[in-house]
Amino acid sequence: MGAAPGSPEEFAACYQRHVDLVVAGDQAGVLADMAPGAVPAVFAGVDLPGAQVEAAEVVAVQVDGARAVGRARYRAPGREIGLESHWGYDGSAWKADGLANFDLAESGPA
Numbered sequence: 001m002g003a004a005p006g007s008p009e010e011f012a013a014c015y016q017r018h019v020d021l022v023v024a025g026d027q028a029g030v031l032a033d034m035a036p037g038a039v040p041a042v043f044a045g046v047d048l049p050g051a052q053v054e055a056a057e058v059v060a061v062q063v064d065g066a067r068a069v070g071r072a073r074y075r076a077p078g079r080e081i082g083l084e085s086h087w088g089y090d091g092s093a094w095k096a097d098g099l100a101n102f103d104l105a106e107s108g109p110a
Contacts (some may be wrong), residue, residue: 006094012061015094022049034095035096038102048081053074055074066089071102083098083102084102
């Protein structure tokens with residue numbers, strides 16, 4: 001049996017898939033995970049890994065009802081960055097609606 005819709009397990013799988021899309025450079029797939037109206041404002045002021053992501057690691061996921069936060073460490077040529085994304089469950093799917101950088105020395109969602 002699969003994870004229940006909107007469950008913490010479903011979010012963890014959704015977030016891992018999203019991070020994998022970033023690493024694969026699948027911009028259409030990444031944008032499809034965004035909440036309606038979130039783009040382009042969600043990217044304002046955020047340091048992004050760019051198109052040449054070498055690897056990524058999910059370092060934390062946290063679910064509180066219909067809200068969730070995922071943190072991932074991205075490695076790009078010559079640097080690593082931490083990205084924290086905020087998600088909402090709309091009744092049928094998890095959609096990203098917020099993005100911020102985090103200090104890689106931190107271990108989990110705020």
